[in-house]
Amino acid sequence: MQVPQDGEDIAAQPWYHGPLSRQKAEALLQQDGDFLVRASGSRGGHPVISCRWRGSALHFEVLRVALRPRPGRPTALFQLEDERFPSLPALVHSYVTGQRPLSQLTGAVASRPVTRQGHIRRSFSEDTLPDSPARTELLRARKWSDSQPAGLEQVGRTEDHPGPGASTMPTSALPRTGSDPVLLKTPVPVGSIPDSLRASDGQLHAKGPTKPPRTPSLMLPDASGRPPTYCELVPRVRKVQGTAPGHSCPEPEVPWWEAEEEEEEEENGCFARPQAEVSLSPLDKPSCLLGPQNRPLEPEVLRTLRGLFLEHHSESTALHLLLVDCQATGLLGVTRAQRRAMGVASGLELLTLPHGHRLRLELLERHEALMLAGALAVLGCAGPLEERAAALKGLVELALALRPGAAGDLPGLAAVMGALLLPQVSRLERTWRQLRRSHTEAALAFEQELKPLMRALDEGAGPCDPGEVTLPHVAPAVRVLEGEELPGPLDESCERLLRTLHGARQMAQDAPRFRETAARRLRGFRPNPDLREALTTSFLRRLLWGSRGAEAPRATRLEKFQRILSVLSQRLEPDH
Numbered sequence: 001m002q003v004p005q006d007g008e009d010i011a012a013q014p015w016y017h018g019p020l021s022r023q024k025a026e027a028l029l030q031q032d033g034d035f036l037v038r039a040s041g042s043r044g045g046h047p048v049i050s051c052r053w054r055g056s057a058l059h060f061e062v063l064r065v066a067l068r069p070r071p072g073r074p075t076a077l078f079q080l081e082d083e084r085f086p087s088l089p090a091l092v093h094s095y096v097t098g099q100r101p102l103s104q105l106t107g108a109v110a111s112r113p114v115t116r117q118g119h120i121r122r123s124f125s126e127d128t129l130p131d132s133p134a135r136t137e138l139l140r141a142r143k144w145s146d147s148q149p150a151g152l153e154q155v156g157r158t159e160d161h162p163g164p165g166a167s168t169m170p171t172s173a174l175p176r177t178g179s180d181p182v183l184l185k186t187p188v189p190v191g192s193i194p195d196s197l198r199a200s201d202g203q204l205h206a207k208g209p210t211k212p213p214r215t216p217s218l219m220l221p222d223a224s225g226r227p228p229t230y231c232e233l234v235p236r237v238r239k240v241q242g243t244a245p246g247h248s249c250p251e252p253e254v255p256w257w258e259a260e261e262e263e264e265e266e267e268n269g270c271f272a273r274p275q276a277e278v279s280l281s282p283l284d285k286p287s288c289l290l291g292p293q294n295r296p297l298e299p300e301v302l303r304t305l306r307g308l309f310l311e312h313h314s315e316s317t318a319l320h321l322l323l324v325d326c327q328a329t330g331l332l333g334v335t336r337a338q339r340r341a342m343g344v345a346s347g348l349e350l351l352t353l354p355h356g357h358r359l360r361l362e363l364l365e366r367h368e369a370l371m372l373a374g375a376l377a378v379l380g381c382a383g384p385l386e387e388r389a390a391a392l393k394g395l396v397e398l399a400l401a402l403r404p405g406a407a408g409d410l411p412g413l414a415a416v417m418g419a420l421l422l423p424q425v426s427r428l429e430r431t432w433r434q435l436r437r438s439h440t441e442a443a444l445a446f447e448q449e450l451k452p453l454m455r456a457l458d459e460g461a462g463p464c465d466p467g468e469v470t471l472p473h474v475a476p477a478v479r480v481l482e483g484e485e486l487p488g489p490l491d492e493s494c495e496r497l498l499r500t501l502h503g504a505r506q507m508a509q510d511a512p513r514f515r516e517t518a519a520r521r522l523r524g525f526r527p528n529p530d531l532r533e534a535l536t537t538s539f540l541r542r543l544l545w546g547s548r549g550a551e552a553p554r555a556t557r558l559e560k561f562q563r564i565l566s567v568l569s570q571r572l573e574p575d576h
Contacts, residue, residue, distance in 0.1 A: 010088050013037070015113035022310070025050040026057040028114050035110035037062075037092065040311055047088055048311070049080070053108035060102050061313050062088065065524040077524075081315060103313070105397055105441070277358040278341050278350070280330045281366065281537045283550070289533055296546040302380070305543075308531055314394070318401035320527050322409040324535045325471055326518050328366055329411065330359065331511070348511040351478060352504050360478045362537065365554060367415050367475055369540035372561050374419025376544075378431070379568040388572070389434040395420055396442040399450050404463040407521065408470035417454045420446070424562075424569035431573070459488075460499030464506070466513035470521050477504035 010016050017025070020038035028036060029052035039045040040061070047062040063079040077084040078091045081103060085091040092110075094100070101107045289301060309317065326332040330347020342350045350356040351363065374395055381388040395416055400406065402413040419425065426432075436443040456462035457473045464472055480486065480500050486493050507514075533539050541550040545557050 010037075013089055013092070014115040015092065017114075017116045019045070022050075022059065025059075026052075029057050031112065033109060033111035034114050035096075035112065036114040036116075037088070047078070049092075049102060049110065051102060051108050051110045053106060058102075058106055058108050059310070059313070060108075061311065061316050062091065063316060064526075066526060067524075103315075105314070105400060105445075107441075277355055278330075278338050279358055279362065280334070280338070280347055281328045281362045283538045283541065285536070285538050287533065287539055287542065289530060289539065290542055290547075293547045294542055296544060296549055297376075298543075301543065305534055308528075308534060309394075312528070312531060314397040314401040315407075317398055317531070318407040318409065318412070319522065319525050320531050321398075321402065321412040321535050322407045322470060322518070323522055323525070323527055324532060325366075325409050325411050326522070328537060329363065329471060329474065331471060331515055331518055332522075346511045346515060348472070348474070348514065349508045351474060352481070352508050357482075360482050361554075363411070363474060363478050364482070365541070366537045367411065367418070368554075368558060369537055369544060370412070370415035370535075371418035371422070372544060372558075372565070373540055374416055375422045375425050375565055376568075378419070378425055378428075379565055379572065382572070385430060385434050386438065388428070388431045389438055392420070392425075392431060392435045393439040393442045396439075396446045396450070400445055403450070403453060404468045408468060408517070410457060410462075410469060410473035411471055411475065414454065414457065414473060414475050417450060421451075421454075422565070424565040427569060428573050459496055460503050464503060466510050466517050469514070470518045471514065472503075472507045472510075474504075474507070476500045477507070480504075 011018070015036050017028075017036050017038045019041055020036075021041060025036060025038050028034075029050060032053055032055070033051075035049060035051040037047055037049055040048045046064060049060040049062060051058050051060070060080060065077045065079055065084060067073065067075055067077065069075055074086040077086060078088050079085075080091060080095070083094075085094065095102060096110055096113070099109055099111065101109055289304065290298075294301070312320070323332075330338075330342075330350060334342075334346060339345055343355075344350050344353070347356075347359055351359050377395065378388055378391045381391050399413055399416045399420070402409045402416065404410070432443075453462060458476060460476060462473065463469055476486070477500055480497065481504075486496055486500070488496060544550075544561060545552065549557065549560075
């Protein structure tokens with residue numbers, strides 16, 4: 001077997017198939033160990049490793065961690081689970097030659113590459129990959145200069161002999177000064193630029209052109225209907241709305257979950273009297289997945305969400321959920337104005353105080369919405385029994401990716417386990433039997449690891465060290481402070497209450513350490529905007545109850561949806 005070596009172009013690898021749908025990839029995987037790498041269409045061309053293992057086709061998204069450009073180091077790292085590699089061929093080389101599992105949970109081993117037939121159909125997004133041939137050839141052909149443009153004979157031209165499927169869009173259509181990127185709007189016809197232009201001819205302009213600003217490359221709309229082009233020298237960002245023509249956009253900022261620690265250092269540490277209760281999960285945020293007015297459980301939206309979650313492995317989904325949970329809990333992303341209004345530095349401290357009532361209600365709302373959405377993912381599967389068992393397996397894998405020592409998102413873990421332990425889900429005997437038969441490892445992990453862990457966390461005896469846990473289990477303390485009774489025998493409730501209150505006090509004291517752990521775990525992470533929105537409280541409320549029903553009282557909404565889940569559960573497995 002030919003083993004890919006570091007430094008080779010990704011398109012030169014026999015196992016790389018370029019843009020390929022999930023269904024076509026699964027059809028190519030015939031035996032256990034067969035694998036290929038494809039560019040996911042729903043993820044903007046991000047690489048996905050598709051592998052057949054134990055009769056099932058598995059898909060593993062490769063995380064691309066962007067780095068600040070520096071001489072002598074790659075522009076991005078590629079990550080599968082914990083280890084990072086300087087290139088995608090290096091990652092595949094390591095896992096294939098070492099026969100290492102692509103994920104510890106599945107144990108899937110990629111050993112036999114499925115060689116592509118014919119040439120790759122290049123997608124526009126492949127230019128963003130550092131190993132792509134288009135990017136390599138463009139960078140190789142350019143001559144860099146700090147004082148004058150170089151290689152202008154390439155302006156407005158394509159390569160003389162483009163490869164099959166290669167884009168015929170001109171690589172540049174505006175003069176460049178030095179190595180500064182430019183915003184490319186409409187390509188100029190090739191014939192309108194003289195072939196004789198050279199950097200030393202002095203015939204470029206009567207007056208030297210203004211040096212273009214260092215702006216991030218933007219995908220700009222093109223009135224001609226041709227595919228948009230962009231400068232390949234800096235990372236691409238999402239389209240900016242509201243930018244006036246002729247005005248440059250600012251430098252891409254460091255994500256707020258990475259810059260928050262620096263903002264904290266500016267505070268003087270003085271106590272400020274709280275001004276008002278602060279909301280960290282606003283419910284009026286505009287949605288890209290839902291229209292201005294939506295009905296509950298719209299089928300088209302549910303299909304979109306299903307495809308979105310299928311394109312992400314459990315570790316990626318866990319990081320998305322951790323990011324949203326950190327913001328909803330007030331661990332990261334709290335502005336200085338919000339801190340002044342709260343009187344404390346984070347939501348972990350605020351929820352233990354009297355004026356944290358609104359935050360506590362928001363956290364309860366979020367926990368319940370995530371739990372109901374997780375149950376719906378199982379009870380909404382009206383297809384074969386194996387489909388429901390696969391949904392259960394997906395939730396178990398997500399719970400394992402959220403547990404301490406992994407993502408460490410205990411509120412997210414509590415919501416996923418709450419979905420699995422709901423009576424409407426736990427009564428599905430045939431589905432759980434199929435899970436034990438088809439996905440034995442996931443079933444054993446649920447019974448032997450996750451259920452005892454969740455029981456210990458609810459009793460206040462689970463792991464809570466900031467090094468192992470990123471976001472602590474706040475639900476018991478929130479319920480106690482909101483006047484709810486703790487479940488369990490009465491003779492144990494007093495001791496359990498004391499443990500819960502002590503844990504809340506310790507959680508508030510350790511808030512800075514939790515914040516450092518969260519920032520470290522999320523460093524370099526770049527979320528998918530749609531998946532991130534799909535995990536927010538405002539989106540889940542509108543998805544489950546509709547834009548009108550979301551305004552109903554919380555108790556009414558919960559009672560109504562519990563009845564819906566009961567009906568779905570009875571339809572799947574009626575009582576005898």
